[in-house]
Amino acid sequence: MAVEQSNPFGQKDPRVITVKPPVPPAAPAAGAGAGAAAHPTPPLLDVAGLCTWFPIKRGIFARTVGYVKAVNGVSFTMRAGETLGVVGESGCGKSTLSRTILRLEKPHSGTVRFEGRDVFALRGNDLLQYRRDMQVVFQDPHATLNPRHSVLDILTEAMLVHGLIKPAEAQDVAAELLRDVGLQPDAMHRYPHAFSGGQRQRICIARALALKPKMIICDEAVSALDLSIRAQVLNLLMELKDKYHLAYLFITHDIGVVEHIADNIIVMYKGEIVERGPAEQVLLHPQEPYTKRLIAAVPRVGGAAVGA
Ligand SMILES: Nc1ncnc2c1ncn2[C@@H]1O[C@H](COP(=O)(O)OP(=O)(O)OP(=O)(O)O)[C@@H](O)[C@H]1O
Ligand SMILES: [Mg+2]
Numbered sequence: 174m175a176v177e178q179s180n181p182f183g184q185k186d187p188r189v190i191t192v193k194p195p196v197p198p199a200a201p202a203a204g205a206g207a208g209a210a211a212h213p214t215p216p217l218l219d220v221a222g223l224c225t226w227f228p229i230k231r232g233i234f235a236r237t238v239g240y241v242k243a244v245n246g247v248s249f250t251m252r253a254g255e256t257l258g259v260v261g262e263s264g265c266g267k268s269t270l271s272r273t274i275l276r277l278e279k280p281h282s283g284t285v286r287f288e289g290r291d292v293f294a295l296r297g298n299d300l301l302q303y304r305r306d307m308q309v310v311f312q313d314p315h316a317t318l319n320p321r322h323s324v325l326d327i328l329t330e331a332m333l334v335h336g337l338i339k340p341a342e343a344q345d346v347a348a349e350l351l352r353d354v355g356l357q358p359d360a361m362h363r364y365p366h367a368f369s370g371g372q373r374q375r376i377c378i379a380r381a382l383a384l385k386p387k388m389i390i391c392d393e394a395v396s397a398l399d400l401s402i403r404a405q406v407l408n409l410l411m412e413l414k415d416k417y418h419l420a421y422l423f424i425t426h427d428i429g430v431v432e433h434i435a436d437n438i439i440v441m442y443k444g445e446i447v448e449r450g451p452a453e454q455v456l457l458h459p460q461e462p463y464t465k466r467l468i469a470a471v472p473r474v475g476g477a478a479v480g481a
Contacts, residue, residue, distance in 0.1 A: 215289035216250035217388060217420050218274070223247045223283035225266075225273045243269035245444035246283070253387060256414065256421040258431030258452065260467060261441035267424045270441070271390045274422070275309060287388075305335065308381035312393035314373035318365040324351070324376055325361040332383050350379040353416075355409060371402035375409065382413065388420040395430060407434055428464075429471035432456060440464045 224247075226240035243266040251257050259267050272278045274285050276292060285292040287303060295303050311317050318327060328350050329343040338346050348358035354375040365373055374394065381389050391410070395403045411434055413419060423431055431438060431452065438455040440448040440463065448461045459465045 215286070217253045217255070217288060218251040218422070219284075219286040219289075220250070220270075220274065221248050221284045221286070223270070223273060223285065224281040225269050225278050226281040240281075242444045244273060244280075247441075247444070247446055248283075249439055249446070249449065251388070251420055251422065253420055254414070254418045255437065256423055256431075256435050258428075258435030258438040259422060259424045259441060260428045260431060260438060261426065262467070263426055265441040266444040267426075267441060268392055269444075271309065271392050271422065271424055274390065275307060276303075301335065305384040306387045307390070308384060308386040308388070309390040309392060310374070310377050310381050310394040312396050314370065314377045315365070317377060318373060320365050323362060323364055327365070327376065328361065328380055328383055331380070335384065337384070346383075350383055353382060353413065354379045369402075371398055371406060374398060374406055378406075378409065378413070382417070385417070386419065388422065390422045390424065392424045393426070394423075396425060396427065403430070410434065427471065428456070428467045432471075440467065 223244055225244040226242050228237040229239045229241060230236060231238045247270060261267055269278060273280050292303060325343060325347045328347045332338045332346065333340065347361045351358050351360055356372060356375055395406050398406060414421060423435060425431060435452040438452050439446050442463050448455060448459065448464045455464060456468065459468055
């Protein structure tokens with residue numbers, strides 16, 4: 174095929190594997206989504222042929238002259254309790270993928286199903302439940318924590334809005350959440366500026382846990398932290414995953430970060446998945462030159478990825 178010869182990835186055209194292959198349920202694609210056949214219940218998350226394109230407008234009439242295909246034909250599935258690493262360089266569409274799953278962007282085409290239900294068709298209580306089940310932790314805790322709200326307010330606001338707790342219970346619930354993320358309960362009376370970057374990220378994680386989600390999207394959640402703090406926060410995330418049977422969609426530009434935490438990995442390039450598989454397979458036996466370059470770029474000390 175001419176397209177295969179001209180592509181920069183070597184033998185395989187990455188675009189060929191971006192659309193979910195029409196495999197029967199008994200033989201799912203390896204890696205991300207592998208194992209779905211062993212579970213008769215629908216996957217926790219099923220993303221199929223997802224395209225999120227942004228129009229490029231020109232001229233005084235703002236005519237659409239093309240699209241930035243930020244996410245272009247992405248398909249994968251995740252089981253409950255699974256950690257899926259999404260890696261790729263800056264601008265490859267990782268955040269757009271997460272924002273689409275969170276319903277913050279509307280897809281051009283494709284579907285996102287959570288526990289078998291079309292996320293974009295959810296309304297009313299079903300949508301509220303999805304907003305509880307699917308939480309997110311972003312890169313910059315400083316930007317996502319309201320500086321005028323105490324930690325108590327930050328942690329309990331959503332639970333109060335959802336009617337999950339009574340105001341009188343707020344302090345006990347906040348104390349429990351803070352203990353969960355390794356902070357002292359008296360931290361609830363302080364404001365975000367009174368914490369270090371790592372502690373603020375712990376507060377963001379506690380806030381994400383508050384609604385007892387089934388899945389947390391971590392979008393570069395540890396990227397801004399220095400190396401020792403990064404390792405501590407990664408360990409915390411792994412402890413919480415075991416404790417609460419959480420699934421993580423773990424987005425990072427640094428493939429070294431997912432080395433110790435991901436069950437499966439998908440590698441994105443220019444909006445498409447170019448490689449996928451169990452973490453060990455992708456990291457130890459990468460097939461695509463692009464994945465090999467990402468792995469080669471990870472700084473290592475004594476054979477271990479720095480910061481992982
Ligand atoms: N609202 C938008 N309108 C137009 N283009 C957008 C919009 N949001 C993202 N893009 C473009 O989509 C592409 C993917 O962006 P995205 O933020 O998803 O990348 P990323 O992989 O998360 O990058 P990073 O690692 O730097 O966070 C980029 O080219 C970006 O400029
Ligand atoms: Mg991003």
